[in-house]
Amino acid sequence: MSEKANVVVVGGGPAGMTAASRVKRFRPDWRVVVFERSRYVSYAPCGIPYFLGGLAKSIEELVHYPVRVFTEERGIEVHTEAEVVEAGEGYVRARFKDGTERTYEWDKLLIATGARPRIPRIPGTELKGVLTLRTLESAEEAKRTLSQAERVAVVGAGYIGLELADNLVRIGKKVILIELLPHVMPTLDYDMTALVENELVRNGVELHLNETVKEATGNGKVEKIVTDKGEYRVDAVFFATGVAPETALAEMLGVKKGITGAVSVDASMSTNKEGVYAAGDVAETVNLVTGKPDWFPLAPVANKMGYVAGASLAGFKETFPGAVGTAITKVFGLEVGRTGLTEERAVKEGFKPVSATITANTRASYYPGSTRMTVKLIADGSTGQLLGAQVVGADGVLARINALSVLVAKRATVREAFFSDLAYAPPFAPVWDPVIVAARVLLGKLAQS
Amino acid sequence: MSEKANVVVVGGGPAGMTAASRVKRFRPDWRVVVFERSRYVSYAPCGIPYFLGGLAKSIEELVHYPVRVFTEERGIEVHTEAEVVEAGEGYVRARFKDGTERTYEWDKLLIATGARPRIPRIPGTELKGVLTLRTLESAEEAKRTLSQAERVAVVGAGYIGLELADNLVRIGKKVILIELLPHVMPTLDYDMTALVENELVRNGVELHLNETVKEATGNGKVEKIVTDKGEYRVDAVFFATGVAPETALAEMLGVKKGITGAVSVDASMSTNKEGVYAAGDVAETVNLVTGKPDWFPLAPVANKMGYVAGASLAGFKETFPGAVGTAITKVFGLEVGRTGLTEERAVKEGFKPVSATITANTRASYYPGSTRMTVKLIADGSTGQLLGAQVVGADGVLARINALSVLVAKRATVREAFFSDLAYAPPFAPVWDPVIVAARVLLGKLAQS
Numbered sequence: 001m002s003e004k005a006n007v008v009v010v011g012g013g014p015a016g017m018t019a020a021s022r023v024k025r026f027r028p029d030w031r032v033v034v035f036e037r038s039r040y041v042s043y044a045p046c047g048i049p050y051f052l053g054g055l056a057k058s059i060e061e062l063v064h065y066p067v068r069v070f071t072e073e074r075g076i077e078v079h080t081e082a083e084v085v086e087a088g089e090g091y092v093r094a095r096f097k098d099g100t101e102r103t104y105e106w107d108k109l110l111i112a113t114g115a116r117p118r119i120p121r122i123p124g125t126e127l128k129g130v131l132t133l134r135t136l137e138s139a140e141e142a143k144r145t146l147s148q149a150e151r152v153a154v155v156g157a158g159y160i161g162l163e164l165a166d167n168l169v170r171i172g173k174k175v176i177l178i179e180l181l182p183h184v185m186p187t188l189d190y191d192m193t194a195l196v197e198n199e200l201v202r203n204g205v206e207l208h209l210n211e212t213v214k215e216a217t218g219n220g221k222v223e224k225i226v227t228d229k230g231e232y233r234v235d236a237v238f239f240a241t242g243v244a245p246e247t248a249l250a251e252m253l254g255v256k257k258g259i260t261g262a263v264s265v266d267a268s269m270s271t272n273k274e275g276v277y278a279a280g281d282v283a284e285t286v287n288l289v290t291g292k293p294d295w296f297p298l299a300p301v302a303n304k305m306g307y308v309a310g311a312s313l314a315g316f317k318e319t320f321p322g323a324v325g326t327a328i329t330k331v332f333g334l335e336v337g338r339t340g341l342t343e344e345r346a347v348k349e350g351f352k353p354v355s356a357t358i359t360a361n362t363r364a365s366y367y368p369g370s371t372r373m374t375v376k377l378i379a380d381g382s383t384g385q386l387l388g389a390q391v392v393g394a395d396g397v398l399a400r401i402n403a404l405s406v407l408v409a410k411r412a413t414v415r416e417a418f419f420s421d422l423a424y425a426p427p428f429a430p431v432w433d434p435v436i437v438a439a440r441v442l443l444g445k446l447a448q449s
Numbered sequence: 450m451s452e453k454a455n456v457v458v459v460g461g462g463p464a465g466m467t468a469a470s471r472v473k474r475f476r477p478d479w480r481v482v483v484f485e486r487s488r489y490v491s492y493a494p495c496g497i498p499y500f501l502g503g504l505a506k507s508i509e510e511l512v513h514y515p516v517r518v519f520t521e522e523r524g525i526e527v528h529t530e531a532e533v534v535e536a537g538e539g540y541v542r543a544r545f546k547d548g549t550e551r552t553y554e555w556d557k558l559l560i561a562t563g564a565r566p567r568i569p570r571i572p573g574t575e576l577k578g579v580l581t582l583r584t585l586e587s588a589e590e591a592k593r594t595l596s597q598a599e600r601v602a603v604v605g606a607g608y609i610g611l612e613l614a615d616n617l618v619r620i621g622k623k624v625i626l627i628e629l630l631p632h633v634m635p636t637l638d639y640d641m642t643a644l645v646e647n648e649l650v651r652n653g654v655e656l657h658l659n660e661t662v663k664e665a666t667g668n669g670k671v672e673k674i675v676t677d678k679g680e681y682r683v684d685a686v687f688f689a690t691g692v693a694p695e696t697a698l699a700e701m702l703g704v705k706k707g708i709t710g711a712v713s714v715d716a717s718m719s720t721n722k723e724g725v726y727a728a729g730d731v732a733e734t735v736n737l738v739t740g741k742p743d744w745f746p747l748a749p750v751a752n753k754m755g756y757v758a759g760a761s762l763a764g765f766k767e768t769f770p771g772a773v774g775t776a777i778t779k780v781f782g783l784e785v786g787r788t789g790l791t792e793e794r795a796v797k798e799g800f801k802p803v804s805a806t807i808t809a810n811t812r813a814s815y816y817p818g819s820t821r822m823t824v825k826l827i828a829d830g831s832t833g834q835l836l837g838a839q840v841v842g843a844d845g846v847l848a849r850i851n852a853l854s855v856l857v858a859k860r861a862t863v864r865e866a867f868f869s870d871l872a873y874a875p876p877f878a879p880v881w882d883p884v885i886v887a888a889r890v891l892l893g894k895l896a897q898s
Contacts, residue, residue, distance in 0.1 A: 014880065047813060050875050061815035064880070159874075288870075299880045300873045307889075321868050328872035337872055364496060366510035398877045399847035405870050406855040419770050421737075421854050423777035423786055424749045425608075426499050428847045431463065431513070431748045440756075 012036030015280025015306035016112030022310025053167025115243035124216030149235035157184035161240035286322030337401030340388030356442035364426035461485030464729025464755035465561030471759025502616025573665030598684035606633035610689035735771030786850030789837030805891035813875035
């Protein structure tokens with residue numbers, strides 16, 4: 001027996017639910033069916049470290065809207081704990097919690113399957129106490145494991161790894177942070193990550209850089225983590241070793257993937273298959289600095305892609321312009337922001353980067369709470385185009401990285417950045433904002449280069 | 450006896466000292482002479498309220514660099530307490546502290562005379578205890594007066610008036626704030642100023658709107674302030690009734706003034722007189738939204754104008770693009786930011802404004818310290834161009850107003866604002882940033898209009 005739906009959305013994360021909601025707003029009489037593997041929809045996995053650290057009190061707080069809002073208020077048909085096990089032209093087959101399966105014919109389909117943790121293929125990852133964080137259910141399991149753990153290894157020092165380290169220290173754990181690369185945070189240049197590394201060590205994190213995890217060992221439950229340089233007794237291990245686009249459904253449908261490995265879409269979020277769209281962490285977009293396809297598995301990008309996909313699914317014209325990979329995180333007392341290309345990446349992309357790094361006060365020097373902030377700006381030596389920026393400080397980083405994000409996305413030059421009309425008042429900024437100071441120094445360097 | 454200088458700068462404020470420093474950097478062998486009326490150069494009058502409120506401990510803290518830095522390190526000839534009493538083609542005559550006068554011939558002259566307080570012409574302003582704040586010396590006098598004052602009237606509810614009210618309450622004064630207009634902060638729309646007015650009243654400020662000050666009375670020392678609606682016993686009165694460009698020198702030189710009353714300059718900061726430049730609060734610039742001349746007496750604009758004037762004076766090509774009037778202030782627990790045109794102003798400028806105002810969380814809802822923020826965006830109904838923005842909240846306003854400032858200055862549309870790649874992480878923003886939410890709502894309104 002087969003059902004009919006106007007739109008099927010696979011994946012109930014931010015992109016999927018934004019898209020589904022928007023379709024119903026445009027087309028209230030359409031049948032919109034969402035299949036979500038987990039128990040939750042519209043969840044924010046990026047909140048999981050804060051749940052583990054006790055700042056979010058319950059899993060429910062990480063859910064933007066309960067299922068009821070989508071079903072009752074918005075008229076969307078939502079199936080949680082439902083997995084799409086088969087898909088082809090014009091249909092999907094879903095398996096439900098109770099083991100039954102049903103086929104749905106669709107006019108349009110949205111692939112919003114997100115990303116999955118990328119875990120190294122090493123022995124021992126099946127042991128109890130070895131954790132990854134992608135679904136909210138995994139967070140509940142992690143919290144139970146942590147309640148009996150003293151020493152915790154975090155493998156991977158990207159955003160999630162660092163946020164985990166911070167939150168685990170907050171709840172009194174001994175944290176061993178292991179990173180394959182010579183530095184934390186691969187989305188920043190090394191001169192800036194040094195500031196973050198100092199902050200980790202200052203807060204008691206045992207930091208192992210340039211170290212490859214070989215094995216987790218233990219008797220049923222993880223007891224030790226073995227690397228190429230040593231072994232460490234642990235009660236739990238988190239793998240925060242990055243994510244990869246979850247493309248299984250795309251493959252079933254024969255949808256084309258792009259150079260990044262994520263699903264290739266045009267600005268309307270259409271794939272190469274008629275009637276099939278993709279949005280969120282499963283899909284590529286355009287990097288506004290390079291003009292090339294890139295992959296930004298970040299929630300705000302996913303949401304906006306979902307917004308565009310919703311209009312497209314409903315038959316309206318809408319386009320997603322692309323992104324610049326703006327991100328921010330808090331590592332103990334440090335705020336760390338980045339946008340656009342790193343200096344290293346700029347070289348790879350064929351630019352001739354020139355950069356300037358300055359340290360300046362975040363507020364008028366006499367104003368209480370003024371701290372020091374480091375700003376790095378990267379520009380192309382030939383054109384003066386601002387390619388990227390990184391900001392690290394105790395306070396006020398969001399204000400600078402957001403302004404820089406807009407400048408980078410607009411392909412502004414360093415001189416345009418310098419003349420930005422940023423706000424000033426003693427409680428907020430010095431009269432020469434750190435961004436303006438950095439642009440001034442970089443202008444000087446560009447004039448000489 | 451007449452001296453010769455390559456460049457004479459009149460006014461040692463931010464614009465003048467930035468320009469003088471830059472000339473010496475380009476032309477180390479030129480003689481650059483600065484005349485400054487007060488005892489200080491490179492001062493920040495915007496810091497005075499914080500000095501009165503005890504946050505800045507001394508007047509010296511409000512000075513960016515002491516005179517010595519300019520004279521010894523940068524080789525600039527600085528005359529403080531020196532007034533230009535006469536000026537004409539190729540010369541100025543300065544009167545020094547000791548009463549002597551000297552004539553200087555110049556090749557190029559910079560008018561950086563700033564702005565002066567605009568005080569209503571009413572009886573009693575000569576009384577002791579009636580204060581204005583423009584020079585650092587006036588701050589010292591004000592501090593002495595305040596030490597014996599309990600009840601203080603602040604006349605004028607612009608940035609300085611509000612910052613004064615805040616700081617005076619902090620040091621235990623009873624503050625009576627009197628404003629001629631029906632609302633505080635004329636650079637914001639009324640719907641947003643209502644939030645500020647509530648905050649003032651909540652913090653014990655006695656707020657009188659729509660009230661005209663008629664007279665200050667007292668026996669040698671001010672004792673009462675009389676308005677069209679009542680009279681109030683006071684021990685001191687601050688006039689924070691705005692500023693006007695200080696154009697006396699410009700008039701002596703026959704320099705043309707613009708429609709705003711400030712000196713008219715081109716993008717290189719040249720006036721209509723050969724060899725005569727103007728920068729800082731005395732000069733007009735271009736409003737990037739309207740494309741017309743406008744006047745922004747704000748320190749960051751003044752500094753950048755000085756930067757451009759310095760290059761021009763030295764014979765190099767540099768241009769100032771204009772500004773959008775971005776500003777921020779803190780009023781007790783509220784942060785208030787604005788950029789571009791208000792809705793009211795947009796109408797006057799011939800736009801057909803459509804606006805959206807939303808209230809949203811400043812961080813992930815579960816994250817400690819998340820508060821509510823109100824964002825108002827104003828766009829042109831015909832083109833969708835973002836014309837202006839106002840943001841009021843307990844926290845995180847700088848991050849939003851800076852991004853909006855860049856968008857407004859770049860003449861971005863509301864849809865471009867919506868697709869801005871603003872940074873997200875639970876400690877800093879919700880996944881849909883308040884700016885993005887406001888843009889989304891405004892997009893909906895524009896679609897209907």
